[in-house]
Amino acid sequence: MMAVFTCIAVISIGNSFLIMGTEKERISIFLGFLAGGICAAVILIYHFRILPKILQTRKMYKKFISGKILEIGTQENLLEAYPETHEVYQRVNExxxxxxxxxxxxxxAKFLALQNQINPHFLYNTLEAIRGDALEEGMESxxxxxxxxAAFFRYTISNRNFLVTVEDExxxxxxxxxxxxxRFGDELSLNxxxxxxxxxxxxxQIPKLTLQPIIENSVFHG
Structure with missing residues (x-):
């Protein structure tokens, strides 16, 4: 009886181990499928949702670095994705x-230079014609x-030197x-x-047109 009982006990324990082993395998298989499903879901979400946004943001970032102006919407997306680029973006825009x-x-400046090349000749010729007519009419003043x-305009427009002599001024x-x-007659005098x-x-040598504003201020403001 003792031996039979012992054998039964051993067999019973063996079955328990077999049952426990089967349950572990089932749990392991289930966890494996669950982990695989989660990985697949993460990969699909990354591929179809996250990756396109990353690629789009990277494309916008390259445009931004190259100095191209971005639309307002893309600017906001870029700055939201890369907050550290806000200062860089401002500097690039500046x-x-x-x-x-x-x-x-x-x-x-080129346009004005072209004008200055054309207009002075017309102005000087016109003033010279007026001067000639005035002399013919005896209007020496x-x-x-x-x-x-004419000399004043020629000095102001044609002479492009920054420094001139006091004599020229x-x-x-x-x-x-x-x-x-x-204009004002004998009310004005210059010494x-x-x-x-x-x-x-x-x-x-002094900067050009240094003295003329002083005289002008004296004429109009006493």
Whole structure:
């Protein structure tokens, strides 16, 4: 009886192990399928939803780095995806705007330079014609004023040097003063005096049109 009982006990324990082993296999298989399904779902979501957004954002980022202007919607998407690029984006936009302004200024400067090449000749010829007519009519005051006006415009427009001599500036303000005196008559007078070293001072160089605004301010504001 004892031996039979022992055998039965051993067999019973063996069956228990077999049952437990089968359940573990089933759980392992189930967990394997579950993990595989989760991985497949993650891959599908990444492929169809996340990956296109990453590729689109990367494409927009390349455009942004290359300096191309992005639309407002794409700007927001890019800055949302890459917050650290906000400062870089502002700098690139500022650089692009400066380049556009410089290009526009260069075009305007070239246009004005072309105008300055054409208009002065017409202006000088017209003033010279007026001066000639004034001399024929005996209007010496008008003739001298017209000559001063032509010289004033020639100095202001044609002379492109930044630095000029004091002598050149004095001649220019004398022409300017003669023009204003034709308007206001003998109410105006101009006296130029040097305390010492006059010859040396006349040869010194100063920025162009430094003295004329001073004389103009004196004429109109006393």
């Amino acid at each position: 650089w692009i705007n400066r380049e556009k302004q410089m290009e526009s200024s260069n075009r305007q 008008l003739a001298s004023t017209t000559e001063a006006l 004095l001649i220019n303000i004398q022409n300017y003063f003669q023009i204003q005196r034709y 130029i005096r040097f305390m010492d070293n006059e010859a040396e001072i006349r040869t010194l």
